[in-house]
Amino acid sequence: MGIIKLLNTFRREHVDLALSIDIGGTNTKMALIAYGGNIIASDTVPTQQFHNESAFFQGLFLAIGNLLKQIKQDYQLLGIGIGAPSCNENEGIIENPANLPFSDRVEIVQIFERQYGLPTYLIKDSNAATLGEYLFGAAVGVPNFVLLTLGTGLGCGVMVNGQLAKGANGLAGELGHTTIVPNGRSCGCGKRGCLETYVSATALKRTVFELMATTLHKSVLRKTSYERLTSKDIFDAAQQDDRIAIMAFEETGKVLGRKLADIVAYLEPELIILTGGLSKSGILLIKPTLRSMEENLLNMYKGRVRIRTSALGVNNAALLGAASLVWQGEEYQLKAESN
Numbered sequence: 001m002g003i004i005k006l007l008n009t010f011r012r013e014h015v016d017l018a019l020s021i022d023i024g025g026t027n028t029k030m031a032l033i034a035y036g037g038n039i040i041a042s043d044t045v046p047t048q049q050f051h052n053e054s055a056f057f058q059g060l061f062l063a064i065g066n067l068l069k070q071i072k073q074d075y076q077l078l079g080i081g082i083g084a085p086s087c088n089e090n091e092g093i094i095e096n097p098a099n100l101p102f103s104d105r106v107e108i109v110q111i112f113e114r115q116y117g118l119p120t121y122l123i124k125d126s127n128a129a130t131l132g133e134y135l136f137g138a139a140v141g142v143p144n145f146v147l148l149t150l151g152t153g154l155g156c157g158v159m160v161n162g163q164l165a166k167g168a169n170g171l172a173g174e175l176g177h178t179t180i181v182p183n184g185r186s187c188g189c190g191k192r193g194c195l196e197t198y199v200s201a202t203a204l205k206r207t208v209f210e211l212m213a214t215t216l217h218k219s220v221l222r223k224t225s226y227e228r229l230t231s232k233d234i235f236d237a238a239q240q241d242d243r244i245a246i247m248a249f250e251e252t253g254k255v256l257g258r259k260l261a262d263i264v265a266y267l268e269p270e271l272i273i274l275t276g277g278l279s280k281s282g283i284l285l286i287k288p289t290l291r292s293m294e295e296n297l298l299n300m301y302k303g304r305v306r307i308r309t310s311a312l313g314v315n316n317a318a319l320l321g322a323a324s325l326v327w328q329g330e331e332y333q334l335k336a337e338s339n
Contacts, residue, residue, distance in 0.1 A: 015075045018326035019064065019118075022125060022318040023047065023084040025099030025152030026201075026277075028056075029315045030064060032071065033323040037136045039316070041070040053102045057111060079119040079329060080112050081322030083128030085155060089170030092122050098177075098188035099152050121325035125149065126173060127164055129275055129310075130157025131321030138273050138311035145271040146263055148175070148256075149318070150278035153188070154196035158267060175263070176200070180255060199256045201231040201278045207248045208234055219244035235281045249284045256285075257292020264293070264301050275310035275317055282309060 015034060022029045024047060031042035045063050050056040068077075086097040092109030094102060112120040123131070130147040133139040139147075143162040149155035154176030158165040165172050176196035177189050184193030185206060197203050208221055208229065219242050224233060237245035260272060278285065290307050297305075310317055 015073055016078050017071070017075050018078055018323040019080045019116075020319040020323035020326075021060075021080065021082045021084075022128065022315050022322065023082065023094075023100065024125070024315070025085070027315075028060060029319060030060075030067060031316075031319045031323070032067060032075075032077075033320065035327055037320050037323075039319070041067055042319070043067050047100065050101050053106050056101060057115075061115060077116075077118060079121065079326035080116065081121045081123070081128070081325045082108060082112065083123055083125040083318040083322040084108065085125050085153065087122050087124055087170065089122050089124070089166070091169070092120075096189075098190075119326070119329055121322070121329060122170075123322055123325060124155070124157070124166075124170055124173070125318055126155030126157040127166065127170065128157075128319075128321035129155070129317040130159055130164060131324055132312060132317035132319070133273055133275070133310060133321075134159055134162075135324055136312060136320050137317055138308055139271060142271050144267070144269045145273060146260075146267065146269045147273045147275060147317075149276040150200055150274060151276040152200060152202055154200045155276075158269075160267065175259070178259070180259060195255070195259055199252055199259075201276075204231050204234055204248055204252055204278065205229050207251050208244060211244050211247050211251075215244070215247075217243040217247075221245060231278055231281075235284065238281075238284050246284075249281065250288045253285055253288025253290075254292045257289045257294075258296050260289065260293045260305075260307075261296035261301075264297060264305055268301070269305060272305060272307045273310055274307065275312075276315075279309045 017032045020031050020033050027044050028047045029044045032040045034040055043063055045059055050059055084094050087094045094106045094108050096104050109120045109122050126149045129149055139145045145159050147157040156173040156175035158173050177194045179193045180195045180198055181193040185197035186192055187194040187197045212222055220237050221244055234245045238249055286307055
């Protein structure tokens with residue numbers, strides 16, 4: 001049974017909640033979500049304030065406890081959905097994450113089930129966002145689309161004929177770690193020249209500093225150190241016609257568009273969705289990306305692929321997608337009990 005049909009048929013009279021968690025390289029967001037996608041309460045903890053996974057989980061469990069205290073009505077917590085990078089869904093682990101303060105292998109499903117005694121579902125973060133957009137956002141009714149999460153790194157989820165393309169272990173779609181510049185920028189994964197080192201919030205900063213080093217253009221950004229500069233600073237500067245900032249977005253879009261042209265040739269999606277913090281730059285990123293993609297597309301694809309940003313709040317797509325796994329699992333449990 002398809003997940004949309006499950007969501008349309010599953011009804012409960014009292015307030016049941018799913019705990020949804022989206023683990024990111026910069027922030028980890030959590031939410032309590034009712035059936036149908038209503039976010040009851042949410043919170044965020046900075047991922048990088050923790051030096052290892054033990055401290056991370058200790059801080060996360062404390063934040064979850066405070067989140068639960070916000071609920072003033074009767075509720076039942078049915079399960080936990082987790083979206084995370086570099087996860088092996090079959091084994092319930094996160095392995096070799098490039099942007100997290102974790103060891104090489106973290107048995108995250110076991111950790112949560114031991115802590116809360118609830119069924120826990122693990123999905124790659126970009127797949128969670130893809131599922132969220134498909135069920136609640138910009139891709140409702142669109143069976144073939146690609147989603148990119150542009151944050152600390154670059155994640156990718158693929159929907160083909162209404163089904164997530166997950167691969168053997170749920171790891172398919174690691175577009176961020178495909179090579180775009182041979183022997184290029186160093187990446188947290190250990191490789192060089194990965195796409196996410198040229199297209200992500202972190203990459204945008206690197207591009208700005210390269211441009212400042214190789215050009216003499218005046219820029220307000222020259223007053224800010226690398227450690228303090230944010231992608232929002234660059235966006236704000238671009239809004240004020242700062243030449244360096246505009247060039248950085250142009251370069252980022254040019255690289256992304258070339259890669260998207262390849263993706264279109266592989267998969268022929270009708271829609272590409274950009275989500276994550278960098279996507280909030282909107283037309284500053286979309287315009288050069290679309291231009292570059294069209295320049296590199298085969299003629300038979302030109303003018304047929306739309307690019308748009310998420311219809312949901314930043315990170316909400318991943319939270320909603322991860323939560324939907326709880327409702328799906330609950331439906332299967334109810335069916336089993338009735339047979």
